[in-house]
Amino acid sequence: MKSVLSIQSHVAHGYVGGKAAVFPLQTQGWEVDNVNTVNFSNHTGYGTYKGSAISSADLSSIFHGLDSIQMQYDAVLSGYIPNAELIDEVSRYVKRVKTQKPNTIYLFDPVMGDQGFLYVSESCVARYRQLLNERIIDIITPNQFELELLCGFKINSNDDLRSAVRMLHDEYHIKYVVISSLEGDADHIRCAVSAYNDAHINEFQIPIIKSYFTGVGDLFSALLLDKFYTYVENEDANIHTLTAAVNTALTITQKVLILTHELGVKAFKKAEGYNIDQPVGIINDAATMKYFELKVIQAKDYYSIKDGTFKSYSVHT
C-alpha cells in the first residue's frame, strides 16, 4: 500500500484542505495519515466560522508520536499552514521523514493567498522561503500570487515566468514546478509546468467556469500527487511525465467543478424556490456559498481517470 502524510486544514462542514484532498487519495488506494493544522467549523469564505489553529506544541507532539512509532511514507503533501511556528514544525518533521526514506516524494503547496489577497500571517512568506532552502521539496504548486511572493517579483511576461521558475529550480533545487494558475485571457486560466532538467515550460489553457469555488487548489495538488506517483512508478520523471500527470489532474479537477456547478445550481433552485440569473457562490454569503461546496464525494468515480484531455503548449520567450 502506498502511504501519504497529509498536512492540511480541517473543516467540519464543506470541502477545503484535508476534506478536499484526503478522500480522493483514499479512493485511489492511498493510506492517508492526516494531520490537521486548524480545526474549524467551516471555511472562512462563509463570513462566519469557529474553531482554532493547532498550537505548535501540539503539532510537535503529534510529529513526535509519529516518530516514535517509526512511520515512513511514500509521499508527504502539505497545504494550508497558518503561521510561521507551525511551518517550522512541518519543515523539521518532513526533513526527518526524508532522512528516514530519501525517496519520499514531498509535494509542497505554498498556500498563502490568491489574487493579491493574503490568507496566512505575513510572517509565513519569509518562513516559506526558508523551507525552500531545506532542499526537501520535490514538487511545488504555487498559484501566480504565491509564486510572486516566493520569488519577490511580479510575473508580467513569459520572461518573468521563466526567471521565476528557474529560480525555484536553480536556487532552491526543486525538481518539479507547477504553477496551478496564471492570469490568462478573460476566459482562461493558464497552468504552467516545468522540470529541472528541461529548458521547456509547458502550458495548459483551462476554460474558466464562472462560479465561486473554494478548495480547488487543495483538490488539484492531491490529484497531481496521485497521478505523478503513479506515472513515475514505471519510468523516470521528466517533463513529459510531469506534464501528463498535470493534464490528468486538470481534467479531473475540471470534471469535479462542472459537477459542483451543476449540482449547486440544482440544489439552489430546489431550496430557494427560484432561479437566479447566475447563481454563483458569493463570498461571505453563507446562504449561497453552501450550495457550491466541491462535490468531492459525488465525484468519486472521476479520481481513477487515467488520461488527461487538455492540450499542452510549449511557452516561447
Added chain:
Amino acid sequence: MACTFPLQYQGWDVDAVNTTNFSNHPGYGKIGGRVVDPDEVQQVIEGLGGIVDVTLEYDMVISGYCPRPETVEVVRKLCAELKPLVALVVDPVLGDNGKLYVQETIVPEYERLMVECPVSLTTPNLFEFELLSKCKVSSWSDLKRAMNAFHEKFHIPNVVILSIEIEGQLYAVGALRESQSIKQKLTSDNSNLQESEERDGLAIFYFPIQKLDCNFNGSGDVLTAIVSHCFYKNGCKLTPETLSEALIKLEHILKKSIQIETQKTGKQVSHVKDIQIVALRAVLDMNPTMRPVFWVQ
C-alpha cells in the same frame, strides 16, 4: 475517525467534528497529540450553527468516541435538539473486555444522553451493554432480561451488540422494538411463516460469527459506519438483512486485514493495529447473500 472514510465511500457527505487529535490510536502503546478540549468541540458545533440549521441539516448524526464527560455533555445538548426526521446513532464508547477506557464519570453522562436524546440506533459492545443495562450476560436468558432492562431504561428502538460470547460461541445480536406484531420468516425453522412471539414489543435476533484468533483496533468504528449506512438505507429500521450485510462485509475486511498483515510481516499475527479499510474498500460495494438468522424466543 475510522468511521469517516467508509461513510464517504458509501456516498455520505460527512461533517466530521473531531473529539481527539492524536498521532495514532492507543493500540500502539505510544501516542502524541491530545484530546480536543470539550469547549473547542462546542465552538466548532456553534460555528456550524452559524451556517446551517444543525437540528435538521443532517440525515443522520453519529456519535462516537468522546474522551471526556464534558464532551458527552456537548454532544447531548446538540442531539437533544435534533428534529424527529434526523436519525441519531450512538456508539457509547466506554471500554472493552471488562475494562473502561474512559473516566468512570462518563458512564452516567452517556446514560443521560441516551435517555434524553431521540436515539434511533445504538451499537454498544458487550461490556458497554452490561454497564448501561446493569446486567451481566452469559446466557440467552440473561441477554433477554438485560435487553428488556436496557429497553425500559432508554427506549431505543434499535440496538446492535457487536459481539457476545455465549457458551464459547461468538454472536452478533440485534434487537428491535415493534409497535405491532410482525410476520417473520423463521429461517432457523425452515421458512414457515409464523407469527413472531411478541414480548414487550421486543424482537431479538442473532447471527453466529466466527471468532478470529486476533485482536483488532478500530473494528467497532468501521462496523458502526457500515451498520449505520445499511440501517439508514433500510428506512431507519434494523432488520436481520441489515445486520447480516454489515457483518459479512466486516468479516471480509477483518480476514483480509489479517492476510495483508501476515504477508507484510511474514509472521502469524495476533494483533491488527490498523484494519485495512482503504485497501479493502471494494468490500463496501459487495451485495452479499443473507446469512441464516436466529431469533431469541
